[in-house]
Structure formats: C-alpha cells, structure tokens
Amino acid sequence: PVSLSGRFKGSFAYFTIKDRLPQILTRVIDTLHRHKNEFFEEHGEVRGVEAEKRAISFLSKLRNELQTDKPVTPLEDELPDAALWNQYLDYQRNLPNGNGEPSWFQSPWLYVECYMYRRIHAALAQNPPIDNFDVFKEGKAQNFFESQEAVIALCTYFQELLKNIKDLDEKQLQEELFKLLQVSLWGNKCDLSFSAGEDSSQKSSPLQSLENMVPYILVNDMEKVWSLLVNAKKNRTERSNVRVDIILDNAGFELVSDLVLADFLLSSKLADEVYFHGKSIPWYVSDTTKHDFNWTIKQLGSANHMWMSRCGINWEGNLKKGVWVFHDHMFWTLPHDFSSMSEVASDLYAELQKSNLLLFKGDLNYRKLTGDRKWEYSVPFHQALNKFHPAPLCSLRTLKSDTQVGLKPGQGEQIQASESEWMVSGKYGVVQFDAGL
Numbered sequence: 001p002v003s004l005s006g007r008f009k010g011s012f013a014y015f016t017i018k019d020r021l022p023q024i025l026t027r028v029i030d031t032l033h034r035h036k037n038e039f040f041e042e043h044g045e046v047r048g049v050e051a052e053k054r055a056i057s058f059l060s061k062l063r064n065e066l067q068t069d070k071p072v073t074p075l076e077d078e079l080p081d082a083a084l085w086n087q088y089l090d091y092q093r094n095l096p097n098g099n100g101e102p103s104w105f106q107s108p109w110l111y112v113e114c115y116m117y118r119r120i121h122a123a124l125a126q127n128p129p130i131d132n133f134d135v136f137k138e139g140k141a142q143n144f145f146e147s148q149e150a151v152i153a154l155c156t157y158f159q160e161l162l163k164n165i166k167d168l169d170e171k172q173l174q175e176e177l178f179k180l181l182q183v184s185l186w187g188n189k190c191d192l193s194f195s196a197g198e199d200s201s202q203k204s205s206p207l208q209s210l211e212n213m214v215p216y217i218l219v220n221d222m223e224k225v226w227s228l229l230v231n232a233k234k235n236r237t238e239r240s241n242v243r244v245d246i247i248l249d250n251a252g253f254e255l256v257s258d259l260v261l262a263d264f265l266l267s268s269k270l271a272d273e274v275y276f277h278g279k280s281i282p283w284y285v286s287d288t289t290k291h292d293f294n295w296t297i298k299q300l301g302s303a304n305h306m307w308m309s310r311c312g313i314n315w316e317g318n319l320k321k322g323v324w325v326f327h328d329h330m331f332w333t334l335p336h337d338f339s340s341m342s343e344v345a346s347d348l349y350a351e352l353q354k355s356n357l358l359l360f361k362g363d364l365n366y367r368k369l370t371g372d373r374k375w376e377y378s379v380p381f382h383q384a385l386n387k388f389h390p391a392p393l394c395s396l397r398t399l400k401s402d403t404q405v406g407l408k409p410g411q412g413e414q415i416q417a418s419e420s421e422w423m424v425s426g427k428y429g430v431v432q433f434d435a436g437l
C-alpha cells in the first residue's frame with residue numbers, strides 16, 4: 001500500500017503538515033527568543049546572541065520551505081548521521097512510484113516529519129555555543145510538573161503493591177501486570193507533538209478509569225504478553241536472564257508510567273533486566289532523551305513525597321546495579337521504518353535480538369513498525385511488520401495517525417461509520433503482540 005502523505009488533501013497527514021508542523025516551528029522560534037537574555041548572559045552579545053539569531057533565521061527559512069512545499073534539500077551539516085539522511089533522500093528521489101522531486105507535501109509524511117525534527121536539531125547543533133540547547137526541554141518539564149498528582153497517585157499505588165508483592169499468586173500478579181500495562185498504554189495520550197505543544201499532561205488518577213477504557217482497546221493481546229513472560233520465567237536458568245526492552249516514547253507522565261511498569265517486571269521477578277531505548281537528539285517535541293530520563297528519576301528521588309522519592313531512589317539503584325540500562329542509538333531518529341533496521345543499524349538489531357520481549361511505546365513507533373502506510377485494517381500485524389522480527393514484540397499505542405492493522409474483519413469499518421476521527425483522536429489504543437518467527 002501507499003505511504004501516508006500530505007498529497008492526500010484532507011487527510012490527517014495533510015492537516016499535520018499544513019497546520020501542526022508550522023505551529024511547532026513557531027513555538028521553537030518563540031522559545032529561542034524567550035531565552036535570548038540567558039544566551040546573552042552566558043555567552044555574551046557576540047557569541048550567544050549571534051548564535052541565537054542564526055538559529056532563528058535557519059528555522060524561519062525551514063518554516064517557509066515547508067509552507068510553500070519546496071523540495072526537501074540535502075543536509076549540509078556534518079553531524080554523524082548526515083550521510084545516512086542524504087542517502088535516504090536519494091532513495092526517495094528514485095522510488096519507482098515516487099512523485100518527482102521529494103517535497104514537503106508530496107513525499108511520505110513520516111519522512112518529511114522526521115526531517116523537520118532533524119533540521120530543528122541542525123539549527124542548534126550547528127550554532128555553538130547554544131548547540132546543546134534542547135528547545136523542547138521546558139515543555140517536557142512542564143508536562144511532568146503538571147502531571148504531579150497523577151504521578152503521586154501512581155507511585156503511591158505502586159509502593160503499596162510492593163509491600164505484599166511476594167504474597168501474590170499468579171492470578172493476582174497477572175491482574176497487576178494488566179493494570180500497569182494499561183496505565184502505560186494510556187500514558188501515551190500525554191504527547192506534546194500531537195497537541196502541537198499545548199498542555200497535554202495527565203490530570204486524572206491514572207488507575208481509576210481503567211475498566212471503563214477497556215472497550216477502547218481495539219486489539220488486546222495482554223494475555224499473550226503474560227504467557228510469554230511466565231514461560232520465560234519458568235525456562236530461565238542462571239545463565240539466561242529474562243530481558244525486557246522498552247522502546248520509550250514521551251517524557252513526562254508517560255515515562256513515569258513506563259518506569260513503574262519496568263520496576264514491576266523486576267520486583268515481580270517476571271524479568272531480571274530492563275533495557276530502555278531513548279532518543280539521542282530532541283525529537284517529536286516530547287520524546288525522551290538521556291537527559292530527560294535521568295532528570296525524571298532525579299526529580300522523583302528528591303521529591304517531597306515519600307512514595308515518589310522511594311520510587312526515584314530505587315530506580316537510581318537499579319541503574320547503578322545495572323539491572324536497568326539506558327541506551328540511545330542514532331537509528332531511532334532516522335526516517336527509516338523498522339523493516340530496514342537490520343540493514344541500516346545491524347548493531348541495534350543484534351542488540352534487540354538478545355531480548356525476550358520488546359515493548360514499543362507510542363504512535364510514532366507504531367508508524368515505523370508498520371511502515372506508515374494506508375493498510376487495510378484487517379491485514380495481519382505480522383505482515384505489516386515486513387520481516388522486522390528481532391524478538392517477540394508488543395506495541396502499546398494510542399491511535400494518533402491514520403494507520404491501523406490487525407483488526408477483525410469489519411471492526412474498523414464499523415467504528416469509522418459512527419466516528420470518523422477514531423484513528424486520530426487518541427481515544428482508542430492497541431496492545432498488539434507479534435511472536436516473531
């Protein structure tokens with residue numbers, strides 16, 4: 001099937017490129033303006049303010065190129081991934097069914113959207129001394145603070161659970177796993193790229209309404225995740241640890257929900273180690289970088305709330321002990337879909353092959369898993385993965401882009417009939433599993 005693209009007028013891709021991406025760029029420019037004094041104080045007029053001006057002019061040019069559907073141009077910076085991006089542009093140019101010269105509205109949405117974030121990165125990275133400034137950092141921190149009550153509720157629930165986790169029977173453990181999987185699933189609603197930077201924090205208690213939301217989980221493979229983990233635990237030997245990898249998405253409340261899930265996996269002995277995969281550059285507004293990851297754990301550890309700080313301190317301990325590991329790899333911020341990982345990033349593919357279970361968080365990861373195409377809703381997930389099978393995997397995703405596979409025949413059409421926005425409202429979700437080979 002064809003790629004989602006801005007050339008389909010009226011589609012969500014079209015609307016995103018036309019309205020939301022320029023809005024995000026405008027916010028980035030505003031953010032730089034607002035920090036002018038800080039740049040001045042830290043680096044002086046000549047270095048600091050000049051760098052800010054250059055970055056802003058680069059970004060205004062970018063916004064203009066986007067809005068007037070100009071061709072996508074090769075990257076001119078010398079960052080380590082530039083060559084791969086430029087090769088990918090050539091690949092887009094030579095696609096047999098391509099639409100001529102790649103451009104913002106004519107090319108695949110996934111490609112141009114990723115490209116925009118890479119150019120935002122270049123605007124800063126090329127302009128020392130402000131080259132390490134994360135333009136999205138404030139928004140991510142704000143999202144975290146505005147979710148404070150939900151974070152407290154979740155940490156409190158979890159610390160209570162830990163008190164008697166040893167006495168839980170299998171059925172109870174399964175129930176708790178399902179709960180925390182759902183908290184992590186719905187945590188994916190808190191995404192600042194979807195809201196174009198507007199507040200998107202978790203306000204209500206994350207555990208309260210889970211049951212009412214079950215009908216909105218269109219594919220629910222939680223049982224399969226459970227059996228995989230229980231079997232892995234039974235077959236585990238001293239030499240073969242059970243390893244779960246979480247391919248992270250957004251910082252803020254979603255990240256906290258992922259960390260709680262990861263802690264549960266260790267505390268329940270369903271897993272022995274958890275690897276987290278984050279982004280190596282600021283990405284899709286709220287995606288988690290190494291800085292966000294460490295910052296979040298520090299915030300919790302030093303919080304003025306007993307259960308929050310208990311969580312943070314334990315998690316720092318997990319990192320020190322090496323039972324939690326944070327990784328970032330350049331591949332996660334390339335435009336490629338995951339079916340080309342084995343070729344483009346064979347080291348990362350080999351790393352994922354060591355895992356017993358890969359949990360892919362969020363909408364962008366889902367788009368990259370399935371190639372961001374106009375699939376028929378009932379095409380099997382396995383088929384859409386297009387040979388991407390490093391290990392058994394499960395996607396936890398709320399629907400925020402118009403692609404979906406693996407539904408029962410007629411299921412998608414039925415929802416579509418009464419709710420035309422179902423794929424892009426964030427109201428529905430999937431817990432979608434693929435066993436691999």
Ligand code: F6P
Pocket residue numbers: 016113188191193194249250284361362363364365367400401
């Ligand atoms: O258009 C919605 C959007 O901004 C998409 O660009 C992207 O797929 C998604 O949201 C990002 O969502 P998530 O943070 O869940 O990956």
Ligand code: MG
Pocket residue numbers: 191193249250284286287362364
């Ligand atoms: Mg995201």
